Amino acid sequence: MANAGAILKATNLSKRYEDGVLALDRLNLEVRAGEVYCLLGANGAGKTTTINLFLNFFPPTTGACYIKGIDVCRDPLEAKKNVAFVSENVMLYGNFTARQNLDFFAKLGGKTNLSKQDYYQVMRRVSLQEKAFEQRVETFSRGMRQKLGISVAIIKDAPAILLDEPTSGLDPKAAEEFQQILAQLRNDGKAILMSTHDIFRAKEIGDRIGIMREGRLVTERTRQELQYEDLVKIYIDFMRSEPLTAGPAQL
Amino acid sequence: MRMILSLIKKEILEDIYNIRFVILALLCCVLIPVTLFINQKNLSRDMEDYHQALSKYEEKLKSGQENTLTFQANGFRPPSSLRIFSNGLDASLPSEIQTTREEGVKLAGSRESDSTYQAMFGSFDLLFIVKVVMSLIAIIFTFGAISGEREQGTLKLMLSNSVPRYKVAVAKFVGNFLIVAFPFSLGLALGLLIIGGTSGTELLSGDHLPRVFLMFVTALVYISLFLNLGLCVSVVAKRSWTSIVFLLFAWVFFVLVVPQTSGMLADILYPIKSRRVLNIEKDIQRKNIQTEQGVELRDIFRKDNYDQLRAPIVEKYQQLLGKRLENIELEYAHKRQVQRTIANTLSRVSPASSLTFVFSELSNTGYLEQESFALRAQEFQNLIAKNVYAGTYSDNAGSRVSIKLASQDMTGIPRFMTQDIPLERSISAVEVDIFLLLTMNIVFFAAGVFLFTQSDVR
Numbered sequence: 001m002a003n004a005g006a007i008l009k010a011t012n013l014s015k016r017y018e019d020g021v022l023a024l025d026r027l028n029l030e031v032r033a034g035e036v037y038c039l040l041g042a043n044g045a046g047k048t049t050t051i052n053l054f055l056n057f058f059p060p061t062t063g064a065c066y067i068k069g070i071d072v073c074r075d076p077l078e079a080k081k082n083v084a085f086v087s088e089n090v091m092l093y094g095n096f097t098a099r100q101n102l103d104f105f106a107k108l109g110g111k112t113n114l115s116k117q118d119y120y121q122v123m124r125r126v127s128l129q130e131k132a133f134e135q136r137v138e139t140f141s142r143g144m145r146q147k148l149g150i151s152v153a154i155i156k157d158a159p160a161i162l163l164d165e166p167t168s169g170l171d172p173k174a175a176e177e178f179q180q181i182l183a184q185l186r187n188d189g190k191a192i193l194m195s196t197h198d199i200f201r202a203k204e205i206g207d208r209i210g211i212m213r214e215g216r217l218v219t220e221r222t223r224q225e226l227q228y229e230d231l232v233k234i235y236i237d238f239m240r241s242e243p244l245t246a247g248p249a250q251l
Numbered sequence: 252m253r254m255i256l257s258l259i260k261k262e263i264l265e266d267i268y269n270i271r272f273v274i275l276a277l278l279c280c281v282l283i284p285v286t287l288f289i290n291q292k293n294l295s296r297d298m299e300d301y302h303q304a305l306s307k308y309e310e311k312l313k314s315g316q317e318n319t320l321t322f323q324a325n326g327f328r329p330p331s332s333l334r335i336f337s338n339g340l341d342a343s344l345p346s347e348i349q350t351t352r353e354e355g356v357k358l359a360g361s362r363e364s365d366s367t368y369q370a371m372f373g374s375f376d377l378l379f380i381v382k383v384v385m386s387l388i389a390i391i392f393t394f395g396a397i398s399g400e401r402e403q404g405t406l407k408l409m410l411s412n413s414v415p416r417y418k419v420a421v422a423k424f425v426g427n428f429l430i431v432a433f434p435f436s437l438g439l440a441l442g443l444l445i446i447g448g449t450s451g452t453e454l455l456s457g458d459h460l461p462r463v464f465l466m467f468v469t470a471l472v473y474i475s476l477f478l479n480l481g482l483c484v485s486v487v488a489k490r491s492w493t494s495i496v497f498l499l500f501a502w503v504f505f506v507l508v509v510p511q512t513s514g515m516l517a518d519i520l521y522p523i524k525s526r527r528v529l530n531i532e533k534d535i536q537r538k539n540i541q542t543e544q545g546v547e548l549r550d551i552f553r554k555d556n557y558d559q560l561r562a563p564i565v566e567k568y569q570q571l572l573g574k575r576l577e578n579i580e581l582e583y584a585h586k587r588q589v590q591r592t593i594a595n596t597l598s599r600v601s602p603a604s605s606l607t608f609v610f611s612e613l614s615n616t617g618y619l620e621q622e623s624f625a626l627r628a629q630e631f632q633n634l635i636a637k638n639v640y641a642g643t644y645s646d647n648a649g650s651r652v653s654i655k656l657a658s659q660d661m662t663g664i665p666r667f668m669t670q671d672i673p674l675e676r677s678i679s680a681v682e683v684d685i686f687l688l689l690t691m692n693i694v695f696f697a698a699g700v701f702l703f704t705q706s707d708v709r
Contacts, residue, residue, distance in 0.1 A: 057709065058708065077413045077415060078413070083411065085411035089404060091405060094403075095265055105409075108257065108258075162411075
């Protein structure tokens with residue numbers, strides 16, 4: 001059973017793919033309610049693998065992950081009731097309107113009695129233009145799709161939200177708006193785990209930041225610690241250091 | 252239940268908003284009725300020919316210029332009313348029977364010979380639409396069912412919810428099945444209404460309605476088989492283009508290659524002589540018998556009672572020749588049957604072959620009709636032999652003497668009777684094909700669902 005305070009928890013979580021690549025190596029982390037945890041790292045560091053394991057998209061090689069205390073491997077369907085997901089490049093269904101997409105994913109998330117106004121309200125919350133509510137998503141810009149993606153996560157109203165590089169490819173204004181939405185969700189008490197390349201955005205929004213390299217969480221800093229340290233320097237130092245050999249990093 | 256309905260609804264809506272659905276609907280609502288209408292017109296023409304041939308034959312009989320030695324009775328095979336659904340063997344089956352006193356029944360006059368163009372390119376019927384067009388459409392609708400969602404990232408989003416994967420797979424199948432089956436059913440219903448309006452109630456007479464219904468159900472099973480194949484491949488394929496390329500190869504193999512090559516393969520595995528060689532062998536037998544007969548007659552030639560002795564010898568060799576020719580024919584028919592069984596068995600690897608067998612037998616244009624017609628032709632020959640040719644007798648010199656048939660005798664001459672194949676017999680002939688279609692359907696569906704539940708989502 002996970003720590004009572006942690007909504008998301010990974011213990012000794014490892015993943016080795018069929019081709020032999022060790023994508024994740026004995027990861028331990030916790031994300032509490034009302035906390036934004038940012039996973040920083042280069043491509044192939046294990047950020048997306050961590051999120052995919054929380055969503056049971058494939059089983060871990062060793063270890064376990066929990067959502068609200070429920071073992072994801074043992075009871076994935078129950079665990080996934082408590083988590084929402086926003087992917088890197090939200091495509092959704094291009095032939096559907098924004099509302100139809102929201103309606104479909106809300107029903108999958110167990111919200112079956114929502115009205116058109118409920119959907120509109122969520123889309124207003126993420127600052128999606130009113131005229132886009134009944135437009136086909138195929139006409140949307142990347143920023144608009146990302147806003148709709150976060151609407152899908154909001155409407156599910158799950159205690160945990162997983163975001164896989166959500167600001168990747170967004171223009172600064174859209175990324176800023178996105179950051180504000182995340183801040184609101186944190187204030188709503190959601191436990192947010194976000195993987196990102198964006199060091200500056202991570203520093204702005206993250207309550208804790210973990211740096212990953214070669215499948216390992218090599219270091220972790222809190223917002224308070226970063227008031228006195230330069231995150232960019234820490235990140236670059238870890239990226240430039242000698243290849244990792246054995247044993248998990250001491251956190 | 253609510254979740255699976257949401258998933259099915261999403262599949263249907265996604266397809267309805269897609270241009271491919273509009274194309275499918277137009278294709279089904281135009282192609283099927285037009286094909287049925289044209290085939291109905293061709294059928295009416297052939298039916299008219301059949302009735303004309305019958306009436307001319309009756310006129311010929313009434314003229315009474317016949318004798319028992321040279322008389323040839325004729326029988327005519329009417330075209331099957333259901334061949335508008337599957338032409339099957341109808342065009343290549345003989346449409347006419349001629350009885351002969353000495354050489355037995357002759358089958359002649361296939362309708363195919365009337366149209367060299369159709370012989371070259373084949374004909375277009377509902378079977379062709381289902382076998383070729385609908386199967387292709389089915390894979391076009393499902394090649395990206397899973398791989399497409401994986402590519403656009405919606406699969407991850409969908410499975411990040413508390414959704415069992417088997418429900419996603421089932422919904423994909425049901426949604427796509429409904430979206431393909433509906434325009435097909437609508438097109439068929441329109442076609443039936445049009446030909447029902449032009450041909451009266453003939454189409455609905457006898458056991459035609461259950462036969463048409465069974466063909467419709469089999470068509471749906473066949474279409475769903477290709478939907479399941481598409482689903483199964485789209486689970487395994489990482490990308491949609493890989494999926495469609497593989498499926499197109501599979502489609503070409505199953506729909507075009509296997510049915511066409513099974514006969515050739517059977518010919519290699521179990522070669523038999525051609526009809527031409529067989530006829531030469533029969534000629535050799537005739538000559539051998541004549542030689543043997545000549546030797547025996549030469550031995551008695553100088554005897555006083557030659558004429559008395561000659562008749563039984565001639566009769567004996569005639570019987571011997573008849574027996575030998577019959578044996579050659581029987582052996583040939585048996586070998587052809589074996590070769591056909593090998594070809595049919597090999598071709599059943601393909602669901603397209605099974606569908607062809609089901610449609611042909613249910614349309615009365617298949618092997619059963621061929622066998623039944625040959626059997627009835629032989630019975631007709633026996634009947635004519637008993638009623639007419641038995642009136643020929645040998646005189647003392649061993650020569651046959653004919654008896655002139657008066658016109659009043661002609662009315663008593665048996666007529667060739669057509670006979671419908673009972674529905675139960677048609678069904679029992681295609682049980683194995685229906686079983687194979689259902690089994691392949693279940694196998695592809697189960698494989699698709701299993702692979703999807705076991706696959707990694709990346």
